[in-house]
Amino acid sequence: MSALAQTTNPLILDASGIVKRFGGFTALDGVDFTVRPGERVGLIGPNGSGKSTFVNCITGALVPEAGRVLFEGADITRLSAHRRARMGLARSFQIPRPFKGMTIRENIEIPLAFAAGETSRRKSAERAGEILHSVGLGPRAADLPASLSQVELRRLELGRALAANPRLLIADEAMAGLSDSEVDEILELLVRLNGEGIAVILIEHIMRAVTGFCERIVVLVAGKKIADGAAAEVMRHPDVERAYLGQ
């Protein structure tokens, strides 16, 4: 990105004052959250602290009662999820739900056609091949998802998110339940994608993955942001130790 673009549009995501209530319960209580282009940001917090609710407000699955979400300067607070995806905001889910009856290649081609409004079959086939290669599933293109291991399914899920050609990827617990070496595999993939210029929000309970990958960490507790800063500093913050790590 050029220096000029950096100055005119310093934030890829700028969410401010996000409030989300479920009945009388306030799940998010005025959360501010920003991401710079190409940045790697961790979003952590205990179970039930509001991480998924916040991501749902960013991706369009939920509309907040108050607050504003800007993506590359455009107000997307009330845009549908699919319009946000087309703008370059992608999310991978913790529990991959591939189309079981379709090949791994087709599982990439479908979201590709949807996100890009791609009309040329040849072009989407080419791009699907690139994405499969990028997530290390090239040799498995003709197989069905049922034949994939857990870590391969997570790779496919990230591949499906990449089909939107995102500039911001929200990876929601992409490593939960994986072995140490599989966690490293997914981290390596995320580092590579980030190296291609994709900003990443990592929501993860595996702390070594968060501290190893993220430049900045945001901590939510009971719907409120209690810390936001450089990874090492945030993890040393007494409120974070007390509230998050239970010390």
Ligand SMILES: Nc1ncnc2c1ncn2[C@@H]1O[C@H](COP(=O)(O)OP(=O)(O)OP(=O)(O)O)[C@@H](O)[C@H]1O
């Ligand atoms: N649709 C809903 N209706 C009612 N309450 C909800 C709804 N979705 C979330 N909540 C509540 O909002 C709070 C925040 O939940 P959320 O799933 O956002 O937390 P989280 O930080 O993502 O947790 P986890 O780490 O377990 O995934 C919880 O108390 C949850 O029970």
